Amino acid sequence: MSLFEAQGISVRFGGIRAVDDVTFNVEKGEVFSIIGPNGAGKTTIFNLISRIYNSTDGKLIFDGHDFTRTPSYQVASLGIARTFQNIELFPNATLLQNLLIGRHCHSRVGLLSQMAFLPSTRRAEIQHREKAEDVIAFLGLQRYRDSLIANLPYGVRKVVELGRALCIEPKLLLLDEPSSGLNVEETEGMGFWIEDIKKDLGITVIMVEHDMALVNQVSDRVMALNYGKVLAMGSPREVQTHPEVVKAYLGGELEDVA
Amino acid sequence: MRYLFRTDYRQDISVARHGGDLFWYGLLLFVMFVIPLVMGEFYVGELGGVFIFAIAGVALMLLVGYTGLISLGHAAFLGIGAYVNSVLLSRGVPFAITLPAAGLFTAICGAAIGLPTLRMSGLYLAIATLAFGSIVGTVFQKWESVTGGFDGFAVPTPSILGINLDGATGIYYASFVVLLFVIWVAVNILRSPMGRAMVAIRDSEVSAQSMGIHLARYKAMAFAISAGMTGLAGALFAHYVRFLAPDAFDVLLSVQFVTIVFVGGLGSIQGAIFGALFVRLLPQFIAIVRDDLPFGIGRLPGLEPSLFGLVLVLVILFQPDGINGLWQKAKHWFTAYPFKRQQSSRRQKSYAKSERLR
Numbered sequence: 001m002s003l004f005e006a007q008g009i010s011v012r013f014g015g016i017r018a019v020d021d022v023t024f025n026v027e028k029g030e031v032f033s034i035i036g037p038n039g040a041g042k043t044t045i046f047n048l049i050s051r052i053y054n055s056t057d058g059k060l061i062f063d064g065h066d067f068t069r070t071p072s073y074q075v076a077s078l079g080i081a082r083t084f085q086n087i088e089l090f091p092n093a094t095l096l097q098n099l100l101i102g103r104h105c106h107s108r109v110g111l112l113s114q115m116a117f118l119p120s121t122r123r124a125e126i127q128h129r130e131k132a133e134d135v136i137a138f139l140g141l142q143r144y145r146d147s148l149i150a151n152l153p154y155g156v157r158k159v160v161e162l163g164r165a166l167c168i169e170p171k172l173l174l175l176d177e178p179s180s181g182l183n184v185e186e187t188e189g190m191g192f193w194i195e196d197i198k199k200d201l202g203i204t205v206i207m208v209e210h211d212m213a214l215v216n217q218v219s220d221r222v223m224a225l226n227y228g229k230v231l232a233m234g235s236p237r238e239v240q241t242h243p244e245v246v247k248a249y250l251g252g253e254l255e256d257v258a
Numbered sequence: 259m260r261y262l263f264r265t266d267y268r269q270d271i272s273v274a275r276h277g278g279d280l281f282w283y284g285l286l287l288f289v290m291f292v293i294p295l296v297m298g299e300f301y302v303g304e305l306g307g308v309f310i311f312a313i314a315g316v317a318l319m320l321l322v323g324y325t326g327l328i329s330l331g332h333a334a335f336l337g338i339g340a341y342v343n344s345v346l347l348s349r350g351v352p353f354a355i356t357l358p359a360a361g362l363f364t365a366i367c368g369a370a371i372g373l374p375t376l377r378m379s380g381l382y383l384a385i386a387t388l389a390f391g392s393i394v395g396t397v398f399q400k401w402e403s404v405t406g407g408f409d410g411f412a413v414p415t416p417s418i419l420g421i422n423l424d425g426a427t428g429i430y431y432a433s434f435v436v437l438l439f440v441i442w443v444a445v446n447i448l449r450s451p452m453g454r455a456m457v458a459i460r461d462s463e464v465s466a467q468s469m470g471i472h473l474a475r476y477k478a479m480a481f482a483i484s485a486g487m488t489g490l491a492g493a494l495f496a497h498y499v500r501f502l503a504p505d506a507f508d509v510l511l512s513v514q515f516v517t518i519v520f521v522g523g524l525g526s527i528q529g530a531i532f533g534a535l536f537v538r539l540l541p542q543f544i545a546i547v548r549d550d551l552p553f554g555i556g557r558l559p560g561l562e563p564s565l566f567g568l569v570l571v572l573v574i575l576f577q578p579d580g581i582n583g584l585w586q587k588a589k590h591w592f593t594a595y596p597f598k599r600q601q602s603s604r605r606q607k608s609y610a611k612s613e614r615l616r
Contacts, residue, residue, distance in 0.1 A: 050468050052464065052467070052468075071472075072467050072468065073467050073470055073471060073472040073473065074470070075468065075470075076468060076469055076470030077470050081468075082468050084464075084465060088462045088464055088465035089461075089462070089465070090457055090458050090460075090461035090462055090465070090466075091461055092457070092460070092461055092525065093454075093457050093458075093461065096270075097454055097457065100451075100454055101454045101455070101457070101458045101466070101469050101471075102469055103451075104451055104454065104455060104458075104469050104470050104471055105469065105470030107451035109450070109451070111452060111479065114446060114447060114450035114451065114452050115443045115446055115447055115450075115452075115483075116443075116446060117446040117449070117450065121446075121450055122268075122271065125267075125271050125449070125450070126267045126268070126271070129267040129270070129271075130267070133267075164469070168469070168470070
């Protein structure tokens with residue numbers, strides 16, 4: 001059984017079908033990339049999975065559990081974490097605090113216990129700290145631990161957002177354009193993180209990406225979208241040479257390009 | 259310059275960052291305890307007022323500075339706390355019960371207000387809380403059988419453990435203890451998941467949500483906690499003014515609370531204390547210098563509110579970190595001496611939201 005399945009999901013904004021009857025499944029341990037021209041509905045699919053939007057049709061299944069109508073704040077505790085295209089960190093908090101917020105869905109201490117900072121809260125805090133430190137060590141963020149996010153360069157923030165998602169200890173990680181705004185070198189680094197996340201942490205990844213080099217480097221399978229519809233699905237090579245995909249990107253036939 | 263070498267997670271969690279903190283805060287605590295023994299009644303009374311406003315300031319700081327929700331209705335919460343405490347006290351309930359009851363009841367009111375207003379933010383929330391404030395004010399006026407309406411309500415003298423808390427000294431110590439309690443709770447919240455969730459809601463709601471934070475629940479909790487603390491302040495305020503009249507809890511008082519938060523410095527508990535000092539002591543300062551001001555400025559009506567407004571505008575324009583920001587800069591100047599430069603405290607521009615261009 002697949003780890004994640006989307007069965008015929010659709011969403012309409014007014015008259016526009018942003019996502020139209022999209023079906024795909026993601027196997028455990030794979031890196032699944034979604035590509036497509038601007039406005040193809042890639043990020044909308046992410047917003048559907050993280051339940052920020054309601055799908056008008058179809059079903060979302062994660063780990064055998066139908067979560068099509070689960071409220072968005074419960075998605076994290078299911079084991080689905082995400083990053084955002086334009087970085088949605090908490091800029092006036094330190095890196096460490098940002099990572100600890102990622103641990104929120106694992107916190108179980110009651111409000112009164114927190115207000116009095118009872119030993120149970122202290123123990124839980126120390127455990128969260130250990131997990132956050134593991135992520136800091138994994139991503140090599142030690143020197144920025146106590147910096148405010150607002151003072152960090154863009155490339156580092158991108159990694160921090162990845163780290164915050166890892167603090168959720170997800171089974172499925174949604175990466176929305178992990179390379180956007182990064183230079184060639186940083187993009188390459190991001191590619192290595194994604195490979196490590198897959199191999200060392202065993203986390204399944206769904207990634208929206210424009211950078212084809214990165215897609216080729218890390219993806220097991222690729223899905224190409226245009227106007228909310230699936231154009232092609234398969235290995236990176238297959239999808240990129242698929243005539244429909246070439247047409248969507250370049251507006252011509254394969255022969256014209258070659 | 260002090261470098262912290264951390265060897266244990268507990269060091270990050272503990273309230274005092276290092277021995278120096280313990281020493282200075284301990285000294286401050288000691289000084290505050292002996293002040294009533296050495297200073298005159300007037301100053302002790304004024305400091306008691308500062309404490310009460312500081313409690314409300316810390317409460318509003320949690321809401322405005324940390325959760326990013328504005329409230330222009332906190333005078334109403336203060337009023338609710340004041341009336342609940344006084345009415346219960348006049349029916350013979352001991353102060354040891356009426357004080358927490360005032361806090362608890364106000365917290366429930368806060369949650370009740372918080373729940374419907376959760377979908378709003380910014381200006382709309384400000385208007386909703388403003389409306390709530392005036393509704394509560396009207397209730398105080400019209401519910402004469404309980405509040406006494408415009409005739410007012412004489413607050414009975416509280417006593418705790420057989421000691422009468424009358425006079426400035428009693429109020430001073432009672433407020434001081436409650437202030438310490440409120441700060442302790444606030445600090446605990448801020449180093450717990452609850453506090454981090456508040457900061458997350460302030461900085462980015464969409465990502466707070468995808469981190470598993472239930473926005474509605476946490477906003478309501480923040481509102482309830484803030485209201486409850488303000489209710490405690492209200493109970494003490496009743497004894498501070500000794501005579502409750504409905505018009506004491508009007509929107510001007512709410513604006514004073516907001517001034518505490520902004521002038522003190524958003525996002526710091528110390529800021530709330532600095533802000534309370536400023537808001538309570540500025541009128542006293544004006545009263546002292548009033549007669550010496552040139553051109554009869556001192557005799558102008560409305561001098562005090564306009565000065566408050568002017569300071570608020572100037573702070574927001576030129577010192578967004580408030581008094582606490584100044585204090586931090588001064589501290590940094592001394593610890594880094596002689597390496598501190600003008601540039602070190604210049605605000606950085608950030609281009610976080612930039613889009614990729616290629």
